[in-house]
Amino acid sequence: MRDNVMYYLLVIVILVLLSAVVFQLYFFSNLLNKQSSVNLQNSNTLLWLKSTNSSFIFITASGSASAMPDFATVFVNVQAYGSNPAAATNNMSFALHDLNASVLKYINANLSNIRTTSFNIYNRSNFYNQNTSIKKPYVAQESLSIKVPNIDNISNILGAISGVNGTSVTNVMENLSSAQISSLRANALSAAMQNATSQAAILSQNKTLIIRNITVDYYHFYPFSLPSQAFMTSSDKAAQQTPSFFIGNDTITQSITVTFSFAK
Numbered sequence: 001m002r003d004n005v006m007y008y009l010l011v012i013v014i015l016v017l018l019s020a021v022v023f024q025l026y027f028f029s030n031l032l033n034k035q036s037s038v039n040l041q042n043s044n045t046l047l048w049l050k051s052t053n054s055s056f057i058f059i060t061a062s063g064s065a066s067a068m069p070d071f072a073t074v075f076v077n078v079q080a081y082g083s084n085p086a087a088a089t090n091n092m093s094f095a096l097h098d099l100n101a102s103v104l105k106y107i108n109a110n111l112s113n114i115r116t117t118s119f120n121i122y123n124r125s126n127f128y129n130q131n132t133s134i135k136k137p138y139v140a141q142e143s144l145s146i147k148v149p150n151i152d153n154i155s156n157i158l159g160a161i162s163g164v165n166g167t168s169v170t171n172v173m174e175n176l177s178s179a180q181i182s183s184l185r186a187n188a189l190s191a192a193m194q195n196a197t198s199q200a201a202i203l204s205q206n207k208t209l210i211i212r213n214i215t216v217d218y219y220h221f222y223p224f225s226l227p228s229q230a231f232m233t234s235s236d237k238a239a240q241q242t243p244s245f246f247i248g249n250d251t252i253t254q255s256i257t258v259t260f261s262f263a264k
Contacts, residue, residue, distance in 0.1 A: 056212065057260045059199050063191025065184040066249040069174040072154050074146045075117070076161060077168050081136035085121050088140035095166040096142065102160040103146060106153045113147040143170070151247055176221075176250050185219060188254035196258040204262045213259040220253045 078095050082088030100111060107113040118141075125137040148157055151174060161167055176184070193214075200209055 055204070055262055055264050057200050057203050057262075058257060059196040059203075059260065060217070060255065060257045061192050061196035061199060062253055062255040063188045063193070063195055064251055064253045065187035065191065066251040067176070067180055067184055068247055068249050069151055070149075070177040070180055072148045072151045072172060072174045072247075074148060074154075074157060074161070074169060075171040075173075076144045076146060077170050078142045078144065079166050079168075080140050082138045082140065083136055085138050085140070088121060088136070088138040092140040092142060092166070095164060098164045099144075099161065099167055102164055103157050106148055106150075106157040106160065107146065108149055113149070115145050116142060117145050118143040154247065174247060174250065181221075181252070184250075184252040185254060188219065188252050189216070189256065192254050192256045193258070196256060197260075200258070200260040204260070207262040209260045209262050211258060212261050215257045217255040217257055219255070221250070 076099065078092055078099060080088055080092035080095055082091050100114065103114075104111070120141045122139055123137050124139050125134050146157070148154060154172065158169060158172070161169055197209065
């Protein structure tokens with residue numbers, strides 16, 4: 001009799017333990033299903049996977065497009081001397097007049113393409129701690145940016161600037177127009193999409209692909225800089241000739257991530 005009681009107690013303990021295991025499995029299964037469901041609901045791209053017999057591929061690809069910039073910006077420094085600030089400023093105004101006249105035809109006769117970026121007057125005797133016997137101790141300086149609408153005129157305008165006394169070219173920057181940037185970005189995106197589709201076709205073994213989502217990750221702009229060592233100043237009369245500048249292409253690169261689906 002006692003053995004029977006012990007046997008029944010052992011059976012009851014085993015059943016309780018099995019029930020606990022089954023409950024835990026059921027609980028965690030529901031939890032995982034809920035988490036999976038939430039993730040899918042938060043992603044419109046993957047929601048269709050719950051009810052279809054499809055496979056999906058995530059592809060990250062990039063594409064590039066290049067073009068020669070439409071225009072350029074030339075940075076110029078104008079400097080003049082005088083016995084007093086007014087005289088230095090007056091002498092600089094003559095240099096500015098000659099500069100404007102020399103570049104006018106290369107900026108479509110539009111002086112609004114010339115902008116002052118900085119202006120300064122100082123006494124070089126004090127600045128360099130020199131004696132006061134300098135006849136023209138005051139220096140007037142003005143820095144300008146000149147937009148050249150047609151980049152093909154860069155060599156000509158630099159040659160013209162070099163012929164103006166008291167001027168020097170400090171930098172040249174080529175620039176893409178807004179229309180060019182928009183066009184290059186569109187072409188780069190198209191190239192990236194073609195690359196992504198080609199990769200997906202290989203991975204899916206050339207099955208019919210359906211685009212589910214496209215995300216633009218980033219775009220990079222790679223300008224081509226002109227060499228600063230080629231710039232000239234008007235103090236070198238032998239250099240007052242048309243320089244040769246070789247303009248390179250600017251490149252825009254786009255990166256995208258594409259989600260494709262295909263039938264299994």
